[in-house]
Amino acid sequence: MSDPLFEFLCRMGDNTLVLGHRVSEWCGVAPVLEEDIALANTALDLIGQTTLWLNLAGEVEGKGRDADALAFRRDVWDFHNVLLVEQPNGDFGQTIMRQFLFDAWHRGYLTALTGSSHTQVAAIAEKSLKEVTYHLERTTDTVIGLGDGTEESHKRMQSALDRLYPYIGEMFFKDAVDEAMISEGIAPDPTSLRAAFDSLLDEVLAKATLTRPDGTFAHKGGKSGQRHSEHLGHILAQMQWLQRAYPDATW
Amino acid sequence: MVTDKPDEKTIWQWLDAVPDPEIPVISLIDLGIIRDVQWRDDTLEVTVTPTYSGCPATRIINLDIETALRSHGVEKIALKTQLSPAWTTDWLTERGRKRLEEYGIAPPQPAGGPSHCPLCKSDRVERISQFGSTPCKAQWRCQECLEPFDYFKCI
Numbered sequence: 001m002s003d004p005l006f007e008f009l010c011r012m013g014d015n016t017l018v019l020g021h022r023v024s025e026w027c028g029v030a031p032v033l034e035e036d037i038a039l040a041n042t043a044l045d046l047i048g049q050t051t052l053w054l055n056l057a058g059e060v061e062g063k064g065r066d067a068d069a070l071a072f073r074r075d076v077w078d079f080h081n082v083l084l085v086e087q088p089n090g091d092f093g094q095t096i097m098r099q100f101l102f103d104a105w106h107r108g109y110l111t112a113l114t115g116s117s118h119t120q121v122a123a124i125a126e127k128s129l130k131e132v133t134y135h136l137e138r139t140t141d142t143v144i145g146l147g148d149g150t151e152e153s154h155k156r157m158q159s160a161l162d163r164l165y166p167y168i169g170e171m172f173f174k175d176a177v178d179e180a181m182i183s184e185g186i187a188p189d190p191t192s193l194r195a196a197f198d199s200l201l202d203e204v205l206a207k208a209t210l211t212r213p214d215g216t217f218a219h220k221g222g223k224s225g226q227r228h229s230e231h232l233g234h235i236l237a238q239m240q241w242l243q244r245a246y247p248d249a250t251w
Numbered sequence: 252m253v254t255d256k257p258d259e260k261t262i263w264q265w266l267d268a269v270p271d272p273e274i275p276v277i278s279l280i281d282l283g284i285i286r287d288v289q290w291r292d293d294t295l296e297v298t299v300t301p302t303y304s305g306c307p308a309t310r311i312i313n314l315d316i317e318t319a320l321r322s323h324g325v326e327k328i329a330l331k332t333q334l335s336p337a338w339t340t341d342w343l344t345e346r347g348r349k350r351l352e353e354y355g356i357a358p359p360q361p362a363g364g365p366s367h368c369p370l371c372k373s374d375r376v377e378r379i380s381q382f383g384s385t386p387c388k389a390q391w392r393c394q395e396c397l398e399p400f401d402y403f404k405c406i
Contacts, residue, residue, distance in 0.1 A: 034380035034390065041382040048305020052334070123335035127304055130337055130406045138381045 004180035005118075006061045007080065008187060010070065011177070011223060013053030014081035017071055018232070019102060020046030021239050022089060031092050038138065042099065045131040052124045072243035076233050083222035084167035086232045090160065093146055093153065097160035100139035104200050105171040106132050108193040117185035140204055147208025154209065161205075162213050169218020172197070257323070262288045262295065269319045272311045273385050276354040279312060283342025286333055294327040295320065300338045303386035340405050351403055357391065359405035368393035369400055 023043040030036035054067035065073075084102060089095045110132055113125035146153040172194045181187035205212055221227030242249060257265075266288070267280040279285055287298035297316055301309045313330050320328050340359040343351075348358035357365030357376075367374045373395030380390040381404075388401045 034382075037384070037390075038380055038382040041386055044305040044307075044386060045303060046305070048301075048303060052304055119335075123337075127301075127334045127337045130339075131303060134381070134404070134406065 003060065004177045005184075005186065006057055007177045008181050009053050009057035009060060009121075010078075011080045013050045013057060013067070013070070014079050015085055015102075015106075016046040016053065017050040018079070018081045018235060019085035019099075020044075020050060021235055022085065022087075023095070023099070025089055026095065035092070039095070042135055042138075045128075045135065049124070049128045049131070052127070056120055056124065068243075072240045076228055076236060077225055079222075079228065079232060079236070080225045081222055081232075082167070082170045083219050083229055084164065084171065086222065086229055086235060087164065087167065088231055090163075091156055093156035094160040094163065096139055096142050096146065097157060098164055099135070100143045100204070101164060101168060101201075102171075103132060103136035103139050104197055104204075105168075105193070107136050108196055109171075109188065109190070112188035112193065116187065121186055143204055143210075144208045147205070147210045157208065158210050161210055165213045166215070166217050166219050168197075169216070170220045170223055173218065173220060173223065175224060256290055256293070256295075257325075259288050259290070262297075262320070262325075265319055265323050266297075266316065269315050272308050272315060274351070274354070274356065276350045277343075277347045279316070281344045281347025281350065283340075283344065283347075284312070284338060285316075287331075291329070294329050295325050296329045296331060298331045298333050300333045300336075302338050306386045308385070338406075340403065343403075355400055356388065357400060357402040359403045361405060363405060365391055365400075365402045368396060368398070370398050371396040 020043045023039050023046065026036065026039040027043070028036065030039055050071065051067045054070045058065040058067065058070055084098060087094075087098060089098075107129065110125045110129040114122055114129060116122040116125065143157065147157040148154070149157075172190045174189060174191050178187065178190055182189050202212065219229075222229075222232075263280065263285075266285055267278045269279045271277050271279060271282050282302070284300050284302060285297065286300050287296075289296050297320075299309075299313065299316070316330065317328055343359065351358045352369045355369050357367070357369045360366050364378060365376055368376055371393060373393055375394040376391050377394055378389065379392050379399060382388075383390045383401050387404055389404050390399060391402045392399045
């Protein structure tokens with residue numbers, strides 16, 4: 001296993017990078033202008049957070065790689081984001097549901113990270129938390145508005161939830177990297193955050209008149225990098241091609 | 252070329268003349284992002300905190316700070332980024348808040364929304380979107396004069 005701290009920082013940065021890229025795909029094509037702007041702003045925050053996490057990862061690694069090198073010059077198997085964030089945008093409802101599920105996990109995790117024994121980790125978490133709290137506020141409202149909306153919007157939100165539900169478990173799954181982070185007081189035990197996530201989920205779904213699917217099955221393999229979905233390769237092909245074709249290009 | 256190092260109070264005044272690149276009616280000092288200014292030997296160290304982690308203006312701001320200080324003859328400048336404590340709109344100056352309102356941007360309120368329309372002053376306002384034209388703003392509308400306006404998000 002590589003340095004667990006480097007690995008942990010890459011996971012944080014890869015989550016925000018892949019989701020930020022996904023969300024940015026809406027830029028210019030969202031259903032209404034206000035939502036287009038909101039999604040672009042959310043993506044911008046996530047990419048900003050990515051820069052902070054991956055720059056620190058590069059610093060910790062000590063091989064001269066910065067955020068750009070880590071974002072643009074690693075291949076699929078070196079990305080350690082959870083599978084949820086690489087899932088396709090689908091319709092607007094699916095994008096919002098994916099964002100809500102991620103925001104709810106992200107806020108809980110970042111809140112715990114503000115107490116990290118690692119000063120820089122705590123500082124990035126403190127900065128990100130403000131932005132993420134705002135994201136969660138918006139996605140909560142939107143999930144409720146669309147779930148408890150028209151017959152059509154309700155149907156779409158329910159199918160988005162059914163589709164994405166099996167991707168929740170991986171965010172709370174614990175492995176050797178987490179164990180190392182927990183023992184050094186750098187990051188929290190992800191399993192300890194599940195109860196608060198579940199009660200928030202139940203509360204929001206009830207208001208949104210949506211039904212929580214049965215089952216505890218969880219797709220895994222993104223966080224460990226062992227088995228990504230087919231979608232990540234396509235994201236990277238689009239995101240990385242310029243730096244691959246013209247290394248070190250700037251404008 | 253400066254022969255004597257200008258004191259920190261003078262530096263703060265110089266930085267107060269640097270406008271925010273996206274909202275030019277307020278200065279970088281009004282925005283509350285300059286956290287510290289101090290000399291380390293012959294290098295002037297300026298500590299800046301970003302408003303939002305992905306705000307594209309951050310790079311322009313750093314460039315503007317350097318340009319301004321160089322124009323006053325400071326040769327060695329070190330810009331330090333500080334994330335914690337995280338920037339809060341509580342650090343906007345009173346003057347900054349006043350200038351925002353005069354410019355048509357409702358200043359941040361702890362209640363989470365503008366207290367009134369910056370144009371006609373009516374308190375009948377509604378939110379259009381939680382986000383706006385820059386990361387720091389949201390879109391609102393006045394139900395009295397019907398004008399849309401920007402609200403500076405409270406974080």
